[in-house]
Amino acid sequence: MISLMDNQPIHTAPQSAATTENAKNKKSSKRLRLISSILMLALIAVTFIVILLDTSLGEIWSSVESSDPRWLLAALGTSLFASLMFGVALHIALRALQRKPISLLRNLGFGYIGQYYSSVTPTGAGGQPMQLYYMLSYGVEVSYASLALLLVNAAHQLVVLLIPTVLFPFRARLILDNLGGFLWLFLFGALINIGLILFLLFAMFSNNFAGSFVRKAISFLTKLRIVKHPERIEKRVSDQITLYQKGAEVFKGHKWLLVAELVSYVLLLGAQFLIPYFIYRAFHLTQYGMVDFIALQSVLYLSVFFLPIPGSAGASESGFVKLFRVLYQSAFIVPAMLLSRVASFYFILLLSSAVSLAMQLVLSYRHKHNQLL
Secondary structure (H helix, E strand, O other), rough: OOOOOOOOOOOOOOOOHHHHOOOOOOOHHHHHHHHHHHHHHHHHHHHHHHHHHHHOOOHHHHHHHHOOOOHHHHHHHHHHHHHHHHHHHHHHHHHHHHOOOHHHHHHHHHHHHHHHHHHHHHHHOHHHHHHHHHHHHHHHHHHHHHHHHHHHHHHHHHHHHHHHOOOOOOOOHHHHHOOOOOHHHHHHHHHHHHHHHHHHHHHHHHHHHHHHHHHHHHHHHHHHHOOHHHHHHHHHHHHHHHHHHHHHHHHHHHHHHHHHHHHHHOOOOHHHHHHHHHHHOOOOOOOOHHHHHHHHHHHHHHHOOOOOOOOOOOOOHHHHHHHHHHHHHHHHHHHHHHHHHHHHHHHHHHHHHHHHHHHHHHHHHHHHHHOOO
């Protein structure tokens, strides 16, 4: 469905050692995905059982029935727009990097593959490796694919921190009054994100500092016997730092690219953070505005983003109930949480799984067709 309209050739043989390695990673990750999916379902079930102790299904259904379907459709449309922007951001990066054009439809497919595997693996660890595997399988050169993923990841990290940082001074009281125990998760997420951004910048623009820091960190972890094969880890990190430096050269040569990627992710995450507001309006509530919801949702997103839980299952639901209870009022908070998660997570999970399956079927068909030739 995604790629039938694009007649670019598919490579049946691996382009490089990277392709072979990614194929092996794909096979070895199947068990991890299964375990992660089971864990995600278990966490969701436990969370819903706990939350539903104080709310009956009849009350939830009554609230949903009384909601305005136009605002619910707006929430779904906004979620769809955000999911498409993942592919658009990747398309912008590849257009700047690779002379041989890759169609927008195909890049949208790569974007959905990343969303699907990010949803079913802890901390989204499987998203980019699987994107890289499919990008190479569909004929994208490994250096361009790696750089494109690096650029969109850098933009994502920056915007994840940028939105709550910009809005916090204007909604500090609202955020702090409703965070509760999630304050520590928010601080943890913010510190991790800042650390990743600083390392990314140093790796891009200061090879000596980044290399020295990595060697010292690996040596320390080796002494603690946490790392058993330091030479392998150091080689991988060294390769990654080299990739970061190539990314810096790309930014220097295409100064508009970083701006374009940042704008893409501001639109992407801004749309995601608006979904609770549309659910709020669906319940005929008007006291709070868009900025209130974007501020709280951006804080919740940063709080649960780095948790080693597939799809942030459990944490996102309980965090939503905690942060948004005052805005929605107690009578609507559980139905609002359910509708918000359906629009922002489960709807996209189903859509991205369908697109990922379609991409795999097209790839398998073309492999078989080429072998017959």
